[in-house]
Amino acid sequence: MAGPLRIALAGLGTVGAGVIRLLDANAALIARRAGRRIEITAVSARERLKDRGVDIARFAWDDDMTAMAARDDVDVVVELVGGSDGPALTAARNALAQGKALVTANKAMIAHHGLELAQAAEAAGVALKFEAAVAGGIPVIKGLREGAAANAILRVYGILNGTCNYILSTMEDTGRDFADVLAEAQARGFAEADPAFDIDGIDAAHKLSILASIAFGSRIDFTPVETSGIRRVLAADIAQADQLGYVIRLIGIAEADETGLFQRVHPYLVPRAHPLAHVDGATNAVVAEGNFSGRLLFQGAGAGDGPTASAVVADLIDIARQTVEGGEVGAPFSIPVAELEPMAPAASGNRVGKAYLRFIVADRPGVLAEIAAAMRDAGVSIVSLIQQGGQAHLGGADAGEPVLIALVTHDGPERCIAEALRLLEGSASLAEAPLVMHILGD
Amino acid sequence: MAGPLRIALAGLGTVGAGVIRLLDANAALIARRAGRRIEITAVSARERLKDRGVDIARFAWDDDMTAMAARDDVDVVVELVGGSDGPALTAARNALAQGKALVTANKAMIAHHGLELAQAAEAAGVALKFEAAVAGGIPVIKGLREGAAANAILRVYGILNGTCNYILSTMEDTGRDFADVLAEAQARGFAEADPAFDIDGIDAAHKLSILASIAFGSRIDFTPVETSGIRRVLAADIAQADQLGYVIRLIGIAEADETGLFQRVHPYLVPRAHPLAHVDGATNAVVAEGNFSGRLLFQGAGAGDGPTASAVVADLIDIARQTVEGGEVGAPFSIPVAELEPMAPAASGNRVGKAYLRFIVADRPGVLAEIAAAMRDAGVSIVSLIQQGGQAHLGGADAGEPVLIALVTHDGPERCIAEALRLLEGSASLAEAPLVMHILGD
Numbered sequence: 094m095a096g097p098l099r100i101a102l103a104g105l106g107t108v109g110a111g112v113i114r115l116l117d118a119n120a121a122l123i124a125r126r127a128g129r130r131i132e133i134t135a136v137s138a139r140e141r142l143k144d145r146g147v148d149i150a151r152f153a154w155d156d157d158m159t160a161m162a163a164r165d166d167v168d169v170v171v172e173l174v175g176g177s178d179g180p181a182l183t184a185a186r187n188a189l190a191q192g193k194a195l196v197t198a199n200k201a202m203i204a205h206h207g208l209e210l211a212q213a214a215e216a217a218g219v220a221l222k223f224e225a226a227v228a229g230g231i232p233v234i235k236g237l238r239e240g241a242a243a244n245a246i247l248r249v250y251g252i253l254n255g256t257c258n259y260i261l262s263t264m265e266d267t268g269r270d271f272a273d274v275l276a277e278a279q280a281r282g283f284a285e286a287d288p289a290f291d292i293d294g295i296d297a298a299h300k301l302s303i304l305a306s307i308a309f310g311s312r313i314d315f316t317p318v319e320t321s322g323i324r325r326v327l328a329a330d331i332a333q334a335d336q337l338g339y340v341i342r343l344i345g346i347a348e349a350d351e352t353g354l355f356q357r358v359h360p361y362l363v364p365r366a367h368p369l370a371h372v373d374g375a376t377n378a379v380v381a382e383g384n385f386s387g388r389l390l391f392q393g394a395g396a397g398d399g400p401t402a403s404a405v406v407a408d409l410i411d412i413a414r415q416t417v418e419g420g421e422v423g424a425p426f427s428i429p430v431a432e433l434e435p436m437a438p439a440a441s442g443n444r445v446g447k448a449y450l451r452f453i454v455a456d457r458p459g460v461l462a463e464i465a466a467a468m469r470d471a472g473v474s475i476v477s478l479i480q481q482g483g484q485a486h487l488g489g490a491d492a493g494e495p496v497l498i499a500l501v502t503h504d505g506p507e508r509c510i511a512e513a514l515r516l517l518e519g520s521a522s523l524a525e526a527p528l529v530m531h532i533l534g535d
Numbered sequence: 536m537a538g539p540l541r542i543a544l545a546g547l548g549t550v551g552a553g554v555i556r557l558l559d560a561n562a563a564l565i566a567r568r569a570g571r572r573i574e575i576t577a578v579s580a581r582e583r584l585k586d587r588g589v590d591i592a593r594f595a596w597d598d599d600m601t602a603m604a605a606r607d608d609v610d611v612v613v614e615l616v617g618g619s620d621g622p623a624l625t626a627a628r629n630a631l632a633q634g635k636a637l638v639t640a641n642k643a644m645i646a647h648h649g650l651e652l653a654q655a656a657e658a659a660g661v662a663l664k665f666e667a668a669v670a671g672g673i674p675v676i677k678g679l680r681e682g683a684a685a686n687a688i689l690r691v692y693g694i695l696n697g698t699c700n701y702i703l704s705t706m707e708d709t710g711r712d713f714a715d716v717l718a719e720a721q722a723r724g725f726a727e728a729d730p731a732f733d734i735d736g737i738d739a740a741h742k743l744s745i746l747a748s749i750a751f752g753s754r755i756d757f758t759p760v761e762t763s764g765i766r767r768v769l770a771a772d773i774a775q776a777d778q779l780g781y782v783i784r785l786i787g788i789a790e791a792d793e794t795g796l797f798q799r800v801h802p803y804l805v806p807r808a809h810p811l812a813h814v815d816g817a818t819n820a821v822v823a824e825g826n827f828s829g830r831l832l833f834q835g836a837g838a839g840d841g842p843t844a845s846a847v848v849a850d851l852i853d854i855a856r857q858t859v860e861g862g863e864v865g866a867p868f869s870i871p872v873a874e875l876e877p878m879a880p881a882a883s884g885n886r887v888g889k890a891y892l893r894f895i896v897a898d899r900p901g902v903l904a905e906i907a908a909a910m911r912d913a914g915v916s917i918v919s920l921i922q923q924g925g926q927a928h929l930g931g932a933d934a935g936e937p938v939l940i941a942l943v944t945h946d947g948p949e950r951c952i953a954e955a956l957r958l959l960e961g962s963a964s965l966a967e968a969p970l971v972m973h974i975l976g977d
Contacts, residue, residue, distance in 0.1 A: 115827050119687055125752065125870050126684050224682075230828040232682025240666075240674025242568050243848035245561055310567065368834065371813045378832075385557050386672040386845035390820075390834035392810065403828035406685030414865055415857070423856055428567050 097130040098413040101161035101193075102152075103184045104173030105138035108198055108225070110145040111398030112171065112405050117147075123406065127413035131406070134166045162188040169194040169220075169412060171405060177201035189213035189221065194422070196408045198225035198401055204299035204315040207306070208433070211425040220415070220422040222408035227300040228253060228377040230400025231393040232407060237307045237381055238427045244383025246308040250346035250533075253300040253358075255375035255395040256284045256291040257323050257343040261331070261360070262373040265340060270328045283375060293322035294343060294358040301345035305356055308381065309349050309436065310428045317438035318345075319357040325528050326360050330451055333479060333499045334362050339449075340370045344533060353437035355444065362449050362532040368392075369533070442508030447476070447532040450510070452498040453524040460522040464498060471513035474503040495524040501532070539572040540855040543603035543635075544594075545626045546615030547580035547587055550640055550667070553840030554613065554847050555589040565848065569855035573848070576608045604630040611636040611662075611854060613847060619643035631655035631663065636864070638850045640667035640843055646741035646757040649748070650875070653867040662857070662864040664850035669742040670695060670819040672842025673835040674849060679749045679823055680869045686825025688750040692788035692975075695742040695800075697817035697837035698726045698733040699765050699785040703773070703802075704815040707782060712770045725817065735764035736785060736800040743787035747798055750823065751791050751878065752870045759880035760787075761799040767970050768802055772893055775921060775941045776804050781891075782812045786975060795879035797886065804891050804974040810834075811975070884950030889918070889974040892952070894940045895966040902964040906940060913955035916945040937966040943974070 102109055116123070116131060124130045136149050137158035155161045159180055162170050170188035172195065174181040181202050188195045189210060197203065203210070203223050214221035224234045228251070237249065252258050256278065263274045275292065278284035290296045298318040306313035323343050334341050339362035347356045363370045368390050372378045377395025382388050394400035415422055426433060454460045461480060468475055478500040502510065514527055544551055558565070558573060566572045578591050579600035597603045601622055604612050612630035614637060616623040623644050630637045631652060639645065645652070645665050656663035666676045670693070679691065694700050698720065705716045717734065720726035732738045740760040748755035765785050776783050781804035789798045805812045810832050814820045819837025824830050836842035857864055868875060896902045903922060910917055920942040944952065956969055 111827070115685060118826070119685060122687055122752070123685060125874060230825075231831060232678055235677065235682050236674055236833075239853060240677050240849055241845070242852045243557055243561060243565060243845045245564055310564070368813060371810060383672075383845060384560070385553070385841040385848075387836045387839075387842055389673060390832070391678075392832035392834070394829045397829075399827040400829055403683070403685045403825060406827075407682055410684045411681060424570075432567060 095129040097132040098127070098409065099132055099134045099166055099168045100409065101135045101164060101167040101170045102133050102173065103137050103158040103161060103170060104175065105136060105145055105149065106173065107398040108401045108405070109138070109173045110147050111402035112173070113147040113149070115402040115406050123410060127410045129413050131409050131413055135161055135164055137161055159183040159187050162191040162193045167193060169196060169409065171409070172197040172199060173405070175199055175201070177205040182206060185210055186213065189217055189219065192217045192219055194220040194412050196222050196405055196412070198223070198405055200226040200296065200299040200303065204302045204313065207303065207313045207426070208430050212430045214425055215429055218422065220412045221425040222411065223303070224408050225401045225404035227303050228379055228391070229393065229395040229397065230403045231377060231379065231391050231395070232404065233304070233379045233391045234307065236389065236391050237304065241381050241383050241386055241389060242427065244386050247382045247384060248346065248348045249304050249308040249379065249381045250344055251379035252342055252369060252372050252377050253297040253345045253379070253395070254291050254294070254343055255377055256288065257297070258372065258377070259283050259375045260292070261323060261326065261341055261343065264326070264328055265331050265335070268328055268332070271324065271326060292324055294320040297343060297345045297358045301347055301356055301358055304379065305347035305354060306433065307427050308347065309354060310433055311354050311436040312433045313426070314354070314436070314438070317356060319359065319441060321359050323360050329481070329497050330499070330528070330530070333451070334449065337477070337501060338365050339363060339532065340365060341530065342369055342372070344369070349436065350439050352443070353439040355439035355441060357441070360530050362530055364533065367533060442506060442511065444507045445504055446507070446534050447504055448502045448510055449530045449532060450500050450502070451528045453495050454498055454522050455524060456494055456496045461498065463520060463522055464517065467513045467516040470516055472509045473505060473513050476501045476503050537571040539574040540569070540851065541574055541576045541608055541610045542851065543577045543606060543609040543612045544575050544615065545579050545600040545603060545612060546617065547578060547591065548615065549840040550843045550847070551580070551615045552587040552589050553844035554615070555591070557844040557848050565852060569852045571855050573851050573855055577603055577606055579603055601625040601629050604633040604635045609635060611638060611851060613851070614639040614641060615847070617641055617643070619647040624648060627652055628655065631659055631661065634659045634661055636662040636854050638664045638847055638854070640665070640847055642668040642738065642741040642745065646744045646755065649745065649755045649868070650872050654872045656867055657871055660864065662854045663867040664853065665745070665867070666850050667843045667846035669745050670821055670833070671697070671835070671837040671839065672845040673819060673821065673833050673837070674846065675746070675821045675833045676749065678831065678833050679746065683823050683825050683828055683831060684869065686828050689824040689826060690788065690790045691746050691750040691821065691823045692786055693821035694784055694811060694814050694819050695739040695787045695821070695837070696733050696785055697819055698730065699739070700814065700819070701725050701817045702734070703765060703768065703783055703785065706768070706770055707773050707777070710770055710774070713766065713768060734766055736762040739785060739787045739800045743789055743798055743800055746821065747789035747796060748875065749869050750789065751796060752875055753796050753878040754875045755868070756796070756878070756880070759798060761801065761883060763801050765802050771923070771939055772941070772970070772972070775893070776891065779919070779943060780807050781805055781974065782807060783972065784811055784814070786811070791878065792881050794885065795881040797881035797883060799883070802972050804972055806975065809975060884948060884953065886949045887946055888949070888976050889946055890944045890952055891972045891974060892942050892944070893970045895937050896940055896964050897966060898936055898938045903940065905962060905964055906959065909955045909958040912958055914951045915947060915955050918943045918945050
């Protein structure tokens with residue numbers, strides 16, 4: 094058996110503590126599978142003395158996490174600090190500059206600086222791995238980069254944020270409204286005190302941009318991801334969608350077309366027959382559609398210390414196996430950075446699909462005609478339209494109270510919907526801006 | 536870029552032709568991802584002149600597929616002949632003996648001879664890969680061997696045979712009976728003319744034994760897999776299960792307990808809230824439960840030329856990447872064969888769970904009491920019991936016609952159910968042997 098793979102662990106939050114627990118619990122098994130032991134030699138975090146439920150006294154302590162890579166007794170730096178920049182990025186850069194492999198769970202850092210880091214890793218001939226950055230414990234980076242490697246990927250999409258999925262599926266199960274369920278999720282520790290990163294779709298967008306780069310061989314490009322979150326989804330929307338045969342899920346989707354790379358995070362209506370419609374709670378799921386494989390689905394826990402630690406250590410086992418004989422470590426994004434294509438952001442206006450539009454309007458004559466006329470003038474063809482008064486959340490059924498109008502369109506270009514909304518802009522009939530949710534196509 | 540990886544393709548059925556089509560269609564993409572081209576240099580099959588819809592004139596032809604490994608222009612033999620022994624096994628042995636890597640889609644050969652072949656591959660320091668042998672295009676061997684490598688696996692189970700799943704889900708959707716749906720599936724090419732391997736569970740058992748070995752680090756052991764198929768499942772069983780909140784799926788399940796390794800292929804009742812309950816048609820899905828990852832689900836097309844070719848070529852890309860610099864190829868079963876544990880077959884009698892029991896009985900007084908007494912005497916506790924006459928498939932509702940009694944048990948050891956059936960053995964009340972289907976536990 095070769096010598097141990099020696100780890101410096103930067104960051105001792107729940108995931109860091111999970112990695113320590115996992116390496117303790119499964120040490121013998123991991124050594125058999127990896128062909129060598131995986132041992133933590135040094136750790137670092139902001140606070141040394143905090144109780145984390147794991148014994149860290151047996152490891153060397155470094156006050157400066159960004160300097161751990163320089164240690165002679167370290168082969169791999171595991172970065173679990175978080176944040177796209179700051180000490181996490183410095184620690185990552187230093188690791189690669191010292192010729193040490195890097196494993197990270199940091200989606201924001203990879204979304205923003207992944208290409209720079211991958212280039213440094215390639216230049217140094219060391220591994221850069223980030224399975225834990227996307228969809229927690231689910232081996233979806235590996236699934237795309239290796240499992241689906243024989244395929245041109247037509248589309249990659251999925252449920253990438255467990256907090257949003259927990260909120261939406263709880264709203265669905267209970268009929269409760271967004272704010273109420275969010276508050277409960279926060280109280281139970283399922284949502285952050287500042288939930289914006291999750292519920293506004295930014296976390297999912299980070300993950301999507303990483304998946305898209307691997308799927309399409311494109312330079313990672315987070316900025317153009319069209320991102321909307323779930324704050325405006327009403328219990329009434331979920332009820333309407335249900336009647337129409339759909340559930341609502343925050344979906345990140347990436348697709349290459351003739352104009353470039355389309356990337357969007359958006360609350361989609363998902364047909365009940367689609368596998369993603371059955372993904373409930375904090376679960377994540379990713380679908381990759383290959384030109385030979387067809388639809389591949391990867392599903393599991395998208396967060397939590399155990400699942401995330403499982404992904405981090407899977408990366409370490411890969412490194413332990415591959416470097417035991419000085420083997421090839423592989424390009425972090427499947428294709429070397431120099432060969433990744435810069436793909437232009439695709440225009441969404443030409444995308445063809447169905448959509449759900451919801452209006453909150455004043456209950457007075459002519460409103461329906463005004464909306465219908467705008468749809469007609471913009472070339473939006475309507476499959477079904479429902480007008481409902483008396484929604485409890487809208488404040489009762491009295492005349493004059495706002496009412497909800499929901500409609501579903503036929504397949505059509507998205508620019509027509511944008512045009513219809515433009516025609517309605519500033520209308521005194523609308524009590525608030527309309528909400529558009531696209532319908533996930535087959 | 537390194538020189539091409541040169542392939543000898545043994546077997547030119549639908550999968551072999553699919554591999555040729557895939558390597559043609561995605562050649563440039565694969566070269567970018569693998570860092571080198573993957574090229575077929577020689578092919579072989581039983582018949583040379585058959586029209587396969589692909590041009591094979593550009594490849595060298597070998598009449599003797601078992602001798603292809605000896606060619607100087609071949610790095611990897613891809614065996615797509617099928618059959619656990621015969622020319623497939625000879626071709627595989629010869630490849631490894633010649634120090635050539637071997638990729639195969641042959642589940643029967645791996646289930647019966649996988650350890651011998653893996654040992655030969657390890658001795659030769661070459662790769663033996665068989666992603667396509669289990670669950671078609673789904674990268675589940677990789678998912679278990681690498682993606683979940685950090686975990687002790689508590690249980691691995693799934694829908695491993697597309698033909699059975701197609702038949703069961705079609706019975707469910709249409710209310711039609713088994714023989715009728717099977718005949719249609721055969722006419723449409725979804726089931727073999729001789730369907731025994733599929734519908735009796737043998738194909739699924741081959742795949743399960745392979746998964747179990749990787750999941751539990753045990754020596755592959757096909758013989759003790761408790762195997763039953765779906766021939767006896769009635770439309771009435773599916774209707775009963777539906778009323779109780781279950782669907783019926785042929786599930787292969789492997790689990791380690793204190794007595795050894797339990798492996799079973801069996802039509803299970805699956806609670807409707809379980810992800811496998813939504814797997815319809817010819818789709819396959821595998822669940823691996825890790826002690827840190829939690830439940831991981833891999834789902835996709837379980838058969839077909841495109842998906843199977845996708846898995847074969849993924850293996851080739853892995854080999855092309857890993858051997859470009861003389862890197863490590865890894866143990867085929869994750870752990871070297873010499874270190875795999877011989878695990879005794881676990882006794883099923885101590886397994887605790889719920890079960891569905893169905894009896895076809897003569898419609899006369901006292902039958903229900905007889906069954907209830909046998910259950911009581913054997914210590915089987917009943918949750919619910921339904922007696923139904925007038926099932927069309929049982930031949931009408933007239934008095935004296937056979938009727939169906941279905942019951943669901945509380946959690947209890949399986950040996951009690953076996954004992955109850957023993958007590959009822961030979962009873963003149965039973966029109967046919969009872970059918971037991973276990974209920975998939977959480």
